[in-house]
Amino acid sequence: MRLNLSACPPFSLWAVVESHGWARLPPFAVDRTTGVIARIERLETGQVVELLIQEAVGGVTVEVRDQLAGSEREEVSRKVWWMLSLGEDLAPFYALAREEPKLAHVERRALGRMLRSPTVFEDLVKTLLTTNTTWAGSIRMAEALVSRLGDPLPTDPSRTAFPTPEQVAEATEEELRQMGLGYRAPFLAELARRVAEGELDLEGLKDNDRPTEEVRRTLLGIKGVGEYAAASLLMLLGRYDYLPMDTWARKMVSREWYDGRPVGREEVEAAFERWGRWKGLAYWFWDWSPWGERP
Structure with a gap:
């Protein structure tokens, strides 16, 4: 099955992929020789599939080597649309950038979109895994979390999807510590429980009508999220009012x-x-x- 998705121009898939480090964390995988970014994704029906995303004229193509129902096709389209910010109009930013020599390259290279996960939960978890550690440490923690708790791809069980809040909530704090999460384990356990039980609606933070200050307060109210993490997450939500200062x-x-x-x-x-x-x-x-x- 192949989907064709259009992007608001200018667009470069590789500019999105290289915008920050998410493409190097599972369940993403990048093949630079073929120009494909792959992702193992668990759909709402429970089916686990591999998404193969490649740049095309005016946007991207998404290939899935499984039969999908209509609702699953819509879900894949919606998730890829969000991950790659295909609908984001950066024209106002580019207009300002043209006047600044230090940003003269951004429009020409179609920079500005940030690669993000399909869910705010995944982005929040990964952000927690990148604080107070080395990048190598972040990769190790992400690999452990995904491989131990995520659902496997049927055709290759060694590759797994990012775990759902419910799957993370089922793990004990001690089990999370054994994955190398250290002091983050209780934060992640509480976060997963709150999301799984419906106490915390992270997906609602995607609503562009909500004031940035309100979204920021919600993020800062989550244990383990400080000002740097909140600013980073705001950028992934398409809100650039705050600097991820370190x-x-x-x-x-x-x-x-x-x-x-x-x-x-x-x-x-x-x-x-x-x-x-x-x-x-x-x-x-x-x-x-x-x-x-x-x-």
Whole structure:
């Protein structure tokens, strides 16, 4: 089965894939020789399938080597549409970026979309796995969580889908610790329980009509989510009002504008304040090449 999905131009699948590190965490897998991004996905019916996504003229094609019912086809389309931000119109951001030499490359390379997971739950869990650790540690934790708790692909049981909140909630805190999650284990256990029991509606955070401040308060009210994690999640939700500020951001701003002198939150905020609701994207795709790679 093959689906054809259109994207708001300009669009580059690889710009989305390389926007940050999610493509290197399971259940995503990238084949750069064929230009395919694959993902093992559990559908609402319980069927586990492999999605093979490839760039096409004006958007992407999605191939699934299984027979799908009409509702399952709609679900796959909806999930890929969200993951790749196919409907996001970045024209206002590009118009501003044209006036800034450090962002002159973004429209030409169709930068601006952030690869995200089909669910806010998965993005939140992965964000927790990236805090206070190395990238190698994040990969190990994600691999352990997905391989031990996710449903297997019938044709290749070694490949598994991201676990549902219910599946994570069934694991004990000790079992989560044994997966290497450390101090995150109780946070993840409580998060999964709240979502599984309907106490916390994470998918409702996708509603663009909700004020950003309200969404941010909800995120900050989740144990384990601090200001950096909340800002990162807001960007994945298409809200760029806040900067995911860490030591790397302070170091780059220090070198770019302050001759290497130490700076704090105020200086970083001031550097991107003029970008308004686009400041998160301006920071993320700024040309930091004189000082090192972007975050």
